[in-house]
Amino acid sequence: xxxxxGLIYDPHIPYHDKVAYRTAINHLANLKPKLTKLxxxxxxxxxxxxxxxxxxxxxxxxxxxxxxxxxxxxxLRNVFPRIPIDYIEGNHEVRLYAHVRDNAPELxxxxxxxxxxxxxxxxxxxxxxxARMCAGKxxxxxxxxxILHGHEKKVSYGAINLARLFYxxxxxxxxxxxxxxxxxxxxxxxxxxxxxAWTVGTLGQLSEGYQPINDWAHGFAYLDVEDCGDFNMHNxxxxxxxxxxx
Ligand SMILES: [Mn+2]
Numbered sequence: 001x002x003x004x005x006g007l008i009y010d011p012h013i014p015y016h017d018k019v020a021y022r023t024a025i026n027h028l029a030n031l032k033p034k035l036t037k038l039x040x041x042x043x044x045x046x047x048x049x050x051x052x053x054x055x056x057x058x059x060x061x062x063x064x065x066x067x068x069x070x071x072x073x074x075x076l077r078n079v080f081p082r083i084p085i086d087y088i089e090g091n092h093e094v095r096l097y098a099h100v101r102d103n104a105p106e107l108x109x110x111x112x113x114x115x116x117x118x119x120x121x122x123x124x125x126x127x128x129x130x131a132r133m134c135a136g137k138x139x140x141x142x143x144x145x146x147i148l149h150g151h152e153k154k155v156s157y158g159a160i161n162l163a164r165l166f167y168x169x170x171x172x173x174x175x176x177x178x179x180x181x182x183x184x185x186x187x188x189x190x191x192x193x194x195x196x197a198w199t200v201g202t203l204g205q206l207s208e209g210y211q212p213i214n215d216w217a218h219g220f221a222y223l224d225v226e227d228c229g230d231f232n233m234h235n236x237x238x239x240x241x242x243x244x245x246x
Pocket of ligand 1: 090150177178
């Protein structure tokens with residue numbers, strides 16, 4: 001049986017692009033055959049107010065960010081009521097851990113992101129690739145392709161050949177987000193194997209104050225994974241509200 005896995009990256013809720021986010025979710029919800037799994041690829045929540053970077057005092061309070069993130073996770077679960085949802089940690093999720101560690105380390109045990117976002121109640125499985133690798137395990141993988149957020153390995157923000165750089169860092173099939181820019185790269189190894197890397201676009205806003213000029217694009221993806229682990233990647237961009245192949 002082929003698994004069909006939806007992939008959404010970087011909505012940065014509550015600062016998501018509502019049209020792009022809704023377009024991606026609707027598209028994934030209406031696929032035929034249907035999704036058998038959904039993966040949130042990280043930076044689902046922005047955690048703006050607890051960033052290391054200086055924050056704009058006019059932005060919404062932290063508790064409001066959390067409230068909206070919980071509501072969006074509840075809505076997402078309602079759209080996909082029966083399939084597994086895996087949530088991979090991004091660098092913005094790490095902000096919660098880092099904030100508590102640096103300001104109230106005694107409370108670290110009682111401030112897990114899984115609890116704060118009510119992931120248990122939504123039956124959403126939280127995965128940290130960094131924690132897995134520190135424990136000697138592989139990062140999250142679907143068939144023969146690794147699924148990263150993208151912060152697990154330093155790749156220059158100014159990279160031109162973004163997907164190729166990810167491939168060169170990982171040296172196996174890999175999909176990542178984090179850079180908010182879709183890209184792809186295919187290589188053929190000396191033994192004749194094909195390997196590839198993809199980056200997926202963002203569902204956040206395309207103009208953030210910290211980097212107003214950029215070549216970000218809205219996007220999402222889905223992946224058909226065969227029993228043998230071979231897979232077909234469907235990377236998509238959203239341009240003028242329309243979903244396009246990339
Ligand atoms: Mn990120």
